[in-house]
Amino acid sequence: MRLILAGFVLLTYAFLNYYIGLRGLKSINIKVPVNKYAYWAIIAVLASTYFIGMIGGKYLPDRLERIVNRVGGYWLAAFVYLIGIVVILDVFRILGKKLNILPDFLRERTWVVAAAVVLFVGIILAVGTYNAFIPRVVAYDVNVNKKAGDMDKLKCAMISDVHLGDTIGRDRLRRAVEKINSLNPDIAVITGDLIDREIEPVKKANMLEELKGLKTRFGAYVIMGNHEYYSNDVEEITRMYEESGLVVLRDKCVKINNSFYLVGREDYMADDSGYRREKLSNLLEGIDKSLPVIVLDHQPKDLSESRTEGVDLQLSGHTHGGQFFPISLVTDSIFEEDNGYLKDGNFNLIVSCGYGTWGPTVRIGSRSEVLDININFTFSS
Template identity: 40%
Template structure:
């Protein structure tokens, strides 16, 4: 019942916001386009606005290939909606100020030529912003860190880790982009690869039909590939298929598990914090997971969401790698993630715990990044070295 009320509230707010945007765009631009009637304008407008929801329904109940273009269209609209709301909101403030101060020409927001000049300028600005965001989202950056863990790891003095979070393989991040990622990661020649969740974006069908598992099998680090589920593996309700597909591709998916690698260090993989909402099973506490391990050896944890960082700090984790935040993916949501998370991107040290949070490789929803970037983490860990060296 609570979830249904939240969902209906979101749909209502989404509809009201879009109605306001639609009204302003009609007043400023739509009614000045030749041969475009109000009925035609609103028909096209609502088809675009509702395309994401329609695509999701088609994906679930009809065929994902039919839903895919609708989801893509709706995803772009969601990003455009945000910037239209911001710009039109600012214009609304100017209009209200003009009512008191009368500094604009009379009828500037209603009459030709000033109204369409304003309206089409707004549309062009938003198109440019979204175009930049699309381009920026498709250029991955290799982010390098040198860190020290003051423990011995058997005969291993240095470990080269590549971590890639939030691939979101599916409707917007296709096999071609995965192939490019695999080439970049293999070019770094890592000893071990870590995937901190949201690898497959809800629906496993694009992953299966595009044979992305075959592409992942081209990764062959010395000590293997380890992953944890993120919230998006669970959201679509088909996490079993997703995890099986990843395992078949040579990815070791850890769900509240510990594995000792090369008899030298531990990788701790935590189930996603939100898994309880979909599986009715609460994830184990970290103390239970690491009970009995030899903490004289290095302990590396992968946890999709960088939350409750006091827990790994207290349980002797040396390094935690997370994702999830996307650093908001596009402005102004980076302001939100900066307030929600203790760290939403980059490096943090808490006593003996070191935390690295990635903005992720792929995107969810709008395939745009503004104020964030696509990342591949390239981490060199030196063992048995003096603590306190800052990451480069």
């Protein structure tokens, strides 16, 4: 069934690329003589580059692999906008002809329209690249109505979905560490997908060495995301994280400073990867729930479990906030909260749209971010 679905998706993708290419060729061929064979070869290469990098990238030289992944990612983003624009233009073109309201300028100079479309998509990709590569600090204030030992507040720095690998490298992680340290946090957390999929690029560049530079009062903690499980090397990744100075929480609950509990959950992918995601009730069994309970869970779904168990704050990622419009409409419809802050009674949820990117290094309607979470323990009897 999965093979049939994958085949259908690939055929649809191929057809839509052909449709984009055909409309482009008809638009520009009126004014500019184009070698059709070269034109279609370029379209075919662009359309397949991302899949070449994903499937066979490890067989390419490192530099060529990075180029292939970057070009393929940009084409995927361009493809989304091009298909939408071309469909809209075709609707207007057909209606314009039938109603005889299409200006002569557009009939005779379709190449101008094609140039404008390419320029518009280019601007979108440029803005999206800025949003992806220049992170911002987003601050949240959360009130928890519980005593936390002798602590009145907790300053937590958070990143999620870095996706270290062939596209996002050591320099990006170094800048994340610098931003976290600039916040002077009590604690730092990484809520999954620190590594994209393949661990070899991460090991080869010794990327995780940067994490040793994190400076916090209570340490830095990490949980697994779905991409750590995609690697099929989750035990090796666990070891790599621990050697980098991170405390790995895989279905573990730790009491910090005798003041609050931090619970790190396995990702939902664990159940499909030969591991097991424990029930939250089992992880919290026997703890003192008069103290604040903070849960790290990569995917912000099935929130009823955290609500039922009296969790005070859940920190999640995974969604990328859709990363770029209109994908954001999909994540917004799937998750109760796909990017930002949700408060429901005593339950608080913060979902980060992520520090890195997956696929295209483009963000439209979202921005790469480091979270500065200020938790105030405001107990009132």
